Amino acid sequence: MISMSTHSILCKSIVGISVVLLAIFSDSQENVRAESIDLSQHVPKRIGTDFRLGGPLSPFINENFIGSGRCANCHSILVDKNGKDMSIANHWRSTMMANAAKDPLWQAKVASEVSRNPALKEVIEKKCVSCHMPMAYRQENELPDKYKTDSKVGVFHAYLDRNSKLHEAAQDGVSCSLCHQIQDKGLGTEETFSGKFTIDMKTPAPDRKIFGPYRDPIRDTMKVSVGFDPAYGPQMNDSALCAACHMLYTPYVDSKGNVVGTFPEQTVYLEWLNSIYGEAIGKRHEISEKVGEVRLCQECHMPHSEDGGVVIAYYAPKEVQPKDHFSQHHFVGGNVFMLNILMDNLAVLDIRASQAKLADTRARTIAQLQKDTARISIAQAEQNKKRLTAEVQVENLVGHKFPSGIPIRRTWIHFTVKDSDGTIIFESGKPLADGSIAGNAADESSSGFEPHYAE
Numbered sequence: 001m002i003s004m005s006t007h008s009i010l011c012k013s014i015v016g017i018s019v020v021l022l023a024i025f026s027d028s029q030e031n032v033r034a035e036s037i038d039l040s041q042h043v044p045k046r047i048g049t050d051f052r053l054g055g056p057l058s059p060f061i062n063e064n065f066i067g068s069g070r071c072a073n074c075h076s077i078l079v080d081k082n083g084k085d086m087s088i089a090n091h092w093r094s095t096m097m098a099n100a101a102k103d104p105l106w107q108a109k110v111a112s113e114v115s116r117n118p119a120l121k122e123v124i125e126k127k128c129v130s131c132h133m134p135m136a137y138r139q140e141n142e143l144p145d146k147y148k149t150d151s152k153v154g155v156f157h158a159y160l161d162r163n164s165k166l167h168e169a170a171q172d173g174v175s176c177s178l179c180h181q182i183q184d185k186g187l188g189t190e191e192t193f194s195g196k197f198t199i200d201m202k203t204p205a206p207d208r209k210i211f212g213p214y215r216d217p218i219r220d221t222m223k224v225s226v227g228f229d230p231a232y233g234p235q236m237n238d239s240a241l242c243a244a245c246h247m248l249y250t251p252y253v254d255s256k257g258n259v260v261g262t263f264p265e266q267t268v269y270l271e272w273l274n275s276i277y278g279e280a281i282g283k284r285h286e287i288s289e290k291v292g293e294v295r296l297c298q299e300c301h302m303p304h305s306e307d308g309g310v311v312i313a314y315y316a317p318k319e320v321q322p323k324d325h326f327s328q329h330h331f332v333g334g335n336v337f338m339l340n341i342l343m344d345n346l347a348v349l350d351i352r353a354s355q356a357k358l359a360d361t362r363a364r365t366i367a368q369l370q371k372d373t374a375r376i377s378i379a380q381a382e383q384n385k386k387r388l389t390a391e392v393q394v395e396n397l398v399g400h401k402f403p404s405g406i407p408i409r410r411t412w413i414h415f416t417v418k419d420s421d422g423t424i425i426f427e428s429g430k431p432l433a434d435g436s437i438a439g440n441a442a443d444e445s446s447s448g449f450e451p452h453y454a455e
Helices: 068-075 088-092 104-116 118-132 134-142 154-160 167-171 220-225 239-246 268-273 297-301 336-344 355-373
Strands: 002-005 014-023 208-212 228-232 247-253 259-267 374-384 387-396 411-419 424-428
Touching: 068 088, 068 220, 088 355, 104 118, 104 154, 104 336, 118 134, 118 154, 118 247, 134 154, 134 167, 154 167, 220 228, 239 247, 239 268, 239 297, 247 268, 259 268, 336 355, 387 411
Parallel strands: 208 228
Antiparallel strands: 002 387, 014 411, 247 259, 374 387, 411 424
16 A cells, blocks of 8 residues: 655646556566567567577587587477477577576676685585586586586686686586486475486486486487487476576575575575465376466476477477477576676677577567566555545566565566646656666665675
8 A cells, every 4th residue: 555645736636647567677667567569570480591599509518418509409490380480499598597607697696705705615606506507517526536626716717717628518507408317306395406406427328318398209319419318207397397496595604604504595486386376296297186277387487389280309200290288498587687788798798699589588578577477556546635545456477476586686666646747746666777766775775785896
């Protein structure tokens, strides 16, 4: 409930009240208004040789992982039965998952935390790279004699070093051969949260398993071409898979800088599990009685192809049947702010997606923010003598808290009242050019901002 005195209205009548829901990772008010966006102008009807995708995806190979470029050889140039682009690698390459290691905000935050707590450098860096540079981190832990990082340098800066043996594996972010090797062991429980998922690092190629959502996959092609043995993995259609990194427990320190425990920094999965969309772990792979209510992470962030008829590999044998239940690798979140930064800094950040592909992901993100994230309305408004009372209602449409994830995200209401001349006579929550919010005490105090650094 928002109440305000109307003494400044003078004699003019109030003709308009408007509210806009804003999010810190949206770059303007237009990003969250209920406006329609025609995505057809961003997504090509047919994949042509002149469509610019960006730089080459990584072709690295090490003992347990391969680069996304090798997967892209077969899982690109895909279309549905109506010719819409369904290419897995081409959709993924412009997402925050693909650019998890290159995210400059994440890099700055790691450096900031280490500068504040230098004695905890190793703890901080290993915690962060386990999910943002997971292939490099896992490979070093498995073969420390071959890949051992200098403890003085630390894994964070070592993996960023272009001369590092694990640089390409680190820079490939949350990639194909990482997610699709996660085994169905302990998922959705605390033992696998904070990046502690299980991957078989002992079985050599070509017998190491790589999991997909389809039963009875054709195995020989992948075993010969990339050294993985395809297998059905029910965890691929399970929110518990996402929980492995999107449930984060972070160490905290006492006044002397000693680690004294952990706290739940990001709890997206548990939020989902306790929402109307959640499904108990015991019923993970069954058809729920709540059909129509249960919605997995994948259903919102990897939406199914609407038209279906997708052959999932470009060089597929003739016996491969088109799939109607096909998850597009969009990985849409709410981070318009960072997508804009990536678009403006392709070269310096070594982004392997073109501005056009990043614009595709940005458009999908804006559409999700506008249509599927939250709904705001003025439930009622009335003026009684000198007082105007308005009841503003915000409805959360997502299967977790809004906002959720990294704690620096925030959402607020921009509330304005105008008179008959269109003059604003009351305003609350106006976003300012420097990113602060007018009227927010935390923003108007210097202690409310993260200080800037030269790096």
